[in-house]
Amino acid sequence: MNVVIVRYGEIGTKSRQTRRWFESILMNNIREALVSEGIGFKKVEAKHGRILVKTNKARDAVDVLGRVFGIVSLSPAMEVDAELDKINRTALKLFRRKKRELGLERPRFRVTARRITKEFPLKSPEVQAKVGEYLLENEESKVDLHEYDIEVGVELMEGKAYVFVDKIYSWGGLPIGTQGKVVALLSGGIDSPVAAFLMMKRGVEVIPVHIYMGEKTLEKVRKIWNQLKRYGYGGKGELIVVKPKERERIIEKLREMKKEKYTCVFCKYTMVRHADRVAREFGAKGIVMGDSLGQVASQTLENMYIVSQATDLPIYRPLIGMDKEEIVRIAKEIGTFELSTLPEDEIPFIPKHPVIRGSWEEFRKIYKALFGEEPGKREC
Numbered sequence: 001m002n003v004v005i006v007r008y009g010e011i012g013t014k015s016r017q018t019r020r021w022f023e024s025i026l027m028n029n030i031r032e033a034l035v036s037e038g039i040g041f042k043k044v045e046a047k048h049g050r051i052l053v054k055t056n057k058a059r060d061a062v063d064v065l066g067r068v069f070g071i072v073s074l075s076p077a078m079e080v081d082a083e084l085d086k087i088n089r090t091a092l093k094l095f096r097r098k099k100r101e102l103g104l105e106r107p108r109f110r111v112t113a114r115r116i117t118k119e120f121p122l123k124s125p126e127v128q129a130k131v132g133e134y135l136l137e138n139e140e141s142k143v144d145l146h147e148y149d150i151e152v153g154v155e156l157m158e159g160k161a162y163v164f165v166d167k168i169y170s171w172g173g174l175p176i177g178t179q180g181k182v183v184a185l186l187s188g189g190i191d192s193p194v195a196a197f198l199m200m201k202r203g204v205e206v207i208p209v210h211i212y213m214g215e216k217t218l219e220k221v222r223k224i225w226n227q228l229k230r231y232g233y234g235g236k237g238e239l240i241v242v243k244p245k246e247r248e249r250i251i252e253k254l255r256e257m258k259k260e261k262y263t264c265v266f267c268k269y270t271m272v273r274h275a276d277r278v279a280r281e282f283g284a285k286g287i288v289m290g291d292s293l294g295q296v297a298s299q300t301l302e303n304m305y306i307v308s309q310a311t312d313l314p315i316y317r318p319l320i321g322m323d324k325e326e327i328v329r330i331a332k333e334i335g336t337f338e339l340s341t342l343p344e345d346e347i348p349f350i351p352k353h354p355v356i357r358g359s360w361e362e363f364r365k366i367y368k369a370l371f372g373e374e375p376g377k378r379e380c
Helices: 016-036 058-065 084-102 124-138 191-201 215-231 247-256 260-282 301-308 324-334 360-371
Strands: 002-008 043-047 050-054 071-081 108-115 150-157 160-164 181-185 205-211 240-242
Touching: 002 016, 002 058, 002 160, 016 043, 016 050, 016 058, 050 058, 058 071, 071 084, 071 150, 084 124, 084 150, 084 160, 108 124, 124 150, 181 191, 181 260, 191 205, 191 215, 191 324, 205 215, 205 260, 215 324, 240 260, 247 260, 247 360, 260 301, 260 360, 301 360
Parallel strands: 108 150, 181 205, 205 240
Antiparallel strands: 002 050, 002 071, 043 050, 071 160, 150 160
């Protein structure tokens, strides 16, 4: 029988009761991923620190499950009765398949075995020796424990052996749905999708909010979110688009007051106000932004301090200590970089000389002059 061995990381460090809860959510996310991609499966079950997915489309399942957070690695395997003869023949079959795939005449290999439960009579080193000896007898090959081309894995538990030759590493993290909800401000740029992705990786359900700038940008953001949703199994967030009511009036008033240098800070402040409203509506526990310290004028400590006053909710900035190269690397890995570099609507109101180190006191005075009240809960 074909099966995918799913291995997790952090979940295994939890207490027994908590681990079972995490496993349950991870299994639900696995089922959702397989169903949404049209991949049939017979069973998804947790056993001894592993999750086993029984499916006749193991290779296709691995491609999809590699995007499910909480999974550290995956192995498409064959399940056979834990009898040495069956293990040997299965290992040889998979070895030959891998040898053809690699195009090698005399590959170097090693065998790793693990008795997850202990009923099998041979110990792990003995299993490794027996399987290795069988492979050497039946195929042109060479054992090399360090510089190997093929690794044959055997995991034994509850009277079954799971034999595999591939171990595909995944994103790790925690299953989405284990850490609550947040609102993520999603623009058409490179940074905010990466910030949303990193929060999803930590098990958070992301509710994406886009502050409308124009139809071209909106279409671009929809494509970005559709790409991010490929990693969002366990979350149900759909893109929420907010059209600011008073943006043009605020920008014009700032020009009249000769305070247009505060335009970007005011825009981000009002974005957070909108995100705050959505977060409270959906019961979210914070707001995610794609700020990277010092990258642009609005992302200095002083300006981020001003923007943070727009809400009582926590603002999470997972990119805060990253440089642009690190952010771009992740964006390329997750498939959002090319989308983020598509054309978008021009923003005509960006000042030539934006304030770099804004003053909260000055911001308050400008705000009061604009709205006749102190900064607070006003929706802009």
